[in-house]
Amino acid sequence: LREWKTIVRELVRPELRTIWTRKESALSALPNQALLLIDFQQLLGDSSVGLGERLRALGAQELAQRYYSDAADATRNAERLLRRFRSAGLPVVHTHLACATVDGRDVGALQRRLEVWAANGSPAADFLSAVRPVSGEIVIPRTTFSLFATGVAAQLLRNCGITKLVITGIGTEWSVASTARDAAELGFEPLVVEDACVGLEPTHHRASLDFLELWYCRVRSTQAVLSAAITASPV
């Protein structure tokens, strides 16, 4: 028996143990609050691309005008939050609808039929310039409405030590609501910033926020989030 124990111990050489010593302290210092920006991209936020083209073709001028004006407001508010999170040194996570193929064959049937998809690298997938990611920020391309339907997302956030998500994005009733619902159910603490989100239809935007607040998470204004001390602790 003694001989067997000696052999086992020698399987791992002591000098390797000292090289790969776990540095637990490296994890404890991570900030746990992140800003999430969903689909601030040309497909949904630039009236000359994607959704805007379709609305024009359908003659929905009035809707398009209101939507893009609200989208501009939401983008401005997201930009204010982005500046604050960056200056506080807090993590920022961007996600956009960006598939891996040019013809969209890796996109689900629903999103393809709705024409809510964009090829990675195309103008439609490109971020709006005001909230464009900078080096070091996480960018998660996806093809689903919910960020968490993309398998890697939850693990990636947990790896980063992120538990609290301040959520902004386009659009409220599709990707933002799906993402916030999933975040809450998967054990994150989401907070949705109501005036840093925009929906295609005002009633759907409002109803989605009301359902979120009733059952899933907090809903706050940009000003309320900015007024709170944005540190590693919750708003």
Added chain:
Amino acid sequence: MITEDLPRIFEPQPIHPLVARRSAMLTIDVQRGQVFSLANKVRDAGLHDIATAYDSAVQAILPRIRMLQDRCRARHIEVIHLRFGSFSGTGSDCSQPFRLSGHEAAAWDRSDQIIDAVVAPHPGEIVMNKVSSGAFNGSDLDAVLRRLGVDTLIVAGLVTASCVESTIRGAADCGYNVFVVSDACADWTDQQHELSLAILRRWFATVLDAERILRLIAGVENDRA
């Protein structure tokens, strides 16, 4: 209240004939906790009108769900029952929204978990437990459906804007074709019910009433027999 003031710019899914072996009917949370306990909680809070309206909405959908289930059974469409509850029996393992809202999340053998007699599972039918509102987060539903070869879902149950909507949002992202039976779901108020269906209709699913769904089921090619 809900006006179709926009052109139908999106049409989530074309209505196509159901194929029996690729379809399943999901009933969500039609259990005593959702039907009685929650209504009593609302009544105890003094909101008698809401509790009464919810009670009657639930009573109205029960026979419709039963009829849909029976027709699905006759056409060899899988009938799957989802219910909400806790594996630990204390709710400690349930998703945060339920824990934070003080939702009673009892063990599976508690009376809150008993599925209403009108829509109770038949022997051999799949009953799945979930610890979240959306079945695609808090259960193995996706894996089970893929093993069954199912790609189309008929969804009914409680409560429209929470568990039903979350489950459908998850189903849509997982690539399923989803039919929601508008008059086989209920919510605390008609307004919440209608708003939720309006959002689902525009982005996630085909919303039809029971009569139209029954016609689709009647047209199923019975390729499982």
